[in-house]
Amino acid sequence: AFAFAEAGARVVAVDRDAEGAARTAEMARLIGAPAAWGEEVDVSDELAMEKLAEKVAAEYGIVDVLVNNAGIGLSGSFLDTTSEDWKNVLDVNLWGVIHGCRTFGRQMAERGQGGHIVNTASAAAYQPSRALPAYSTSKAAVLMLSECLRAELADRSIGVSAICPGIVNTNITATTHFAGADAAEEKRLRKRTSRLYGLRNYPPERVADAILKAVVRNQAVVPVTPEARGARFLSRFSPGALRGIARLKPPL
Incomplete structure (x- = not known):
């Protein structure tokens, strides 16, 4: 913003x-x-998103650039991840993006003057991990949705970019849910993860710069941070190496 x-x-x-x-x-x-x-607004609420799009169009005008950026973290093994955990992460990370693209994207298309949609995915979209099955699945879906929309909306002069950050120092770690952990353990894991992200200290401002460039240049997929670019390279040219990395247990 x-x-x-x-x-x-x-x-x-x-x-x-x-x-x-x-x-x-x-x-x-x-x-x-x-x-x-x-x-x-709660981006997972379809009706609320429709009302928001109507209000924005009526009071401020139809958006030229839409950035779907809301997201929540979820870590833990697949067998420890409950149906409710899956629902929560997909409602925000995937359905929130779908609702945003559908409501605001339709307005852009009907206006007929072009525009741009930015969807925040993640390096987790193409980097498998035994610790992030639900989160990675939600972000992989966002990446593919973005690719499909890019193809569909190109003839309407609407660009679509998927932004794929790696480890960025934001407060998502402070609210990440760790499936299978009790309250005390979850608190410890959140604190530890936040500390690691803080030590990495890749600023969100650099992701914002990448988003602006993606809009100006109409870039399709934008890995941000060195590890995101490295994982993207491996996913295309050495996927077996990524699968091997995915088997490694995260430090406790």
């Missing part, structure tokens, strides 16, 4: 945390957005 604001775009910041969205909009105005608004 801030990167687009600095580039001079009007910004609609959307979050299920209304206060957080409002703060983001306020900061976006301060750093250069001609106008910015905050809206509250």
Whole structure:
């Protein structure tokens, strides 16, 4: 949101945390957005997303660039991951993207003036891991959805980019659910993972820069961070190596 604001775009910041969205909009105005608004929505709620799209179009105008960025973390073995765990991660990570693309993408198509859709996937979309079966599946689906939409919407001058970050220092680790862990163990794992991401300290601002470039250049798949680019290379030219890496147990 801030990167687009600095580039001079009007910004609609959307979050299920209304206060957080409002703060983001306020900061976006301060750093250069001609106008910015905050809206509250749960991206997994189809009806709420439809109402949001209608409101945005009526009050602010049809969006030129849509960024589907909401996501939640889920770690743990497949056998420890419950049906409810699967539902939670797919509702946000996949269905949230589907709802965003369908509601706002249809408006772009009907307007007939082009546009761009950015879907945040992950290096996990093409890098299998015994520790991330549900999360990786959700992100792989986002990557394929993006590729399919890119093909469908090209003749309407609507670009679609899948952004695939690796280890980026954001607060997703503080809310990641660890399947099969009790409350105390989950707290320990969250703290440990947050510390590791902090030590890696790859800033989200660099991902934002990659998103802006993807929109300007109409890039299809954009790995961000060295490990994401390395995994992308292996997925294309040495998938067996990635499968071997996937078998490694994560440190406790």
